[in-house]
Amino acid sequence: MKSALITGANRSIGLEIVKQLSKKGLFVYLGSRDLPKGESVVNNLTKEGFKNIKAIEIDVTKEESIFSAKNNIEKEQGKLDILINNAGILGEVPQNSLDTKVEDIKEVFETNFFGMINVTQAFIELLKKSDSPRITNISSGLGSLTAHSDPTWEYYDYKTASYGPSKAALNAYTIVLAYDLRDLPFKVNAIDPGYTATDFNHHNGTGSVESAATFIIKHTLTDKDAPTGQFFSNHRNDGTEVSPW
Known part of the structure; x- marks a missing residue:
């Protein structure tokens, strides 16, 4: 049975990814900064009929928390097949560059x-033990420098001094990571789930968490011939799924 870890997974898109991967027969670690909160979510999922889901405490800003989660998964699984780096914050808004x-x-x-x-970096050795390791970094269209330079882009006026640059940096790291792992069976991609209605944006998004999670999983559970080092985006208006960097 393949195993997956999703960080920031006790609500919204992360939680929906957990649900959909569970239905596909994977063992899923629901990453949560607050373990009791994560366990409460898993208890509810179990009552709903979901299987093979376990809450695991992981705060991505604390190394001791990360390595504790890594050690627990190593003891229980011996490896990790899928890592979805989903945890993220928006920060205070508005985010003007000058103040x-x-x-x-x-x-x-x-x-x-x-x-x-x-x-x-903490989980890379466990991922290397998988026959088909996958790393998905959840990004955003707001991290696209090309889109932000185009006055015709629908979100052109939504500039953020913190959030967008953090996702642009994530995208850049994804390219380097995919390159460094190019001789191994890894697939490493950045994925923008689209403007999704979640707690993150006070449910102002136009897409559903179901659609977002389905799109992320589509470009994560891929075969050996799938692309790596790409930036995929849901809800693009041009009919493609590859986003400009």
């Missing part, structure tokens, strides 16, 4: 960028 405090920008980067790197 957003540096400490606020650092806080967003600590979770969205450095946290993702810390988790990836």
Whole structure:
């Protein structure tokens, strides 16, 4: 049975990914900063008929939490097949480039960028033990420099001094990571789930968590010939699924 870890998975898109992977027969670790909260979610899922889901405490901003989760999964599974770096924060808004405090920008980067790197590096040896390891980094269209430079883009006026740059950095790291793992059976991609209605944006998004999770899983549970080092985006208006960097 393949195993997967999804960080920040006790609600919204992360939770829906857990549900859908469980239905596909994977053993899923529901990552949560607050273990009791995560366990409560898993208890509810079990009552709903979901199987092979376990809550695991992981705070991506704390190395001791990350390595504790890694050690627990190693003891129970011996390896990890799928890592979905989903944990992220928006930060205080609005985020004007001239008055957003540096400490606020650092806080967003600590979770969205450095946290993702810390988790990836901690779990890489477990992932190498898989026959078909997958790393998915959840990104955003707001991390596309090309889109942000196009005045005709529908979200052109939604500029953020913290969140968007943190996702642009995530995208850049994804390219390097995919390159460094190119000789191994890894598939490493950045995936934008689209503007989804979640707690993250006070449910102002236009897409559903079901659609977002389905799209993420589509580009995560891939075969050996699938692309790596790509940036996929849901709900693109041009009919494609590959987003400009």
